[in-house]
Amino acid sequence: MTDQQLTDKIAAFVAERSDAEEEVTADTKFLDLGLDSLVLLELAAQLKRDYGIPVTDDDLYAAGTAAGAAALVAERRAVAPQV
Numbered sequence: 516m517t518d519q520q521l522t523d524k525i526a527a528f529v530a531e532r533s534d535a536e537e538e539v540t541a542d543t544k545f546l547d548l549g550l551d552s553l554v555l556l557e558l559a560a561q562l563k564r565d566y567g568i569p570v571t572d573d574d575l576y577a578a579g580t581a582a583g584a585a586a587l588v589a590e591r592r593a594v595a596p597q598v
Contacts, residue, residue, distance in 0.1 A: 518589055526581035528558055541582040545575065558584070568592055 530539035533548040555572035
């Protein structure tokens with residue numbers, strides 16, 4: 516999966532769970548969407564299931580956007596031990 520595909524997948528996940536009236540893009544700030552920690556916990560769990568990369572809701576808040584979250588996952592995948 517490319518970085519852009521991962522970013523799009525994260526943006527779609529967030530869009531489905533937010534009350535955003537505007538389109539959720541790679542650079543839409545999670546805080547601007549009014550996301551609560553439960554949504555970010557769901558996203559963190561989904562990322563761990565899909566990619567085996569542990570992230571927390573705090574990590575996702577710090578990443579701030581779908582693009583930031585995708586970059587975080589890509590970074591952690593790059594340094595994760597290969598099993």
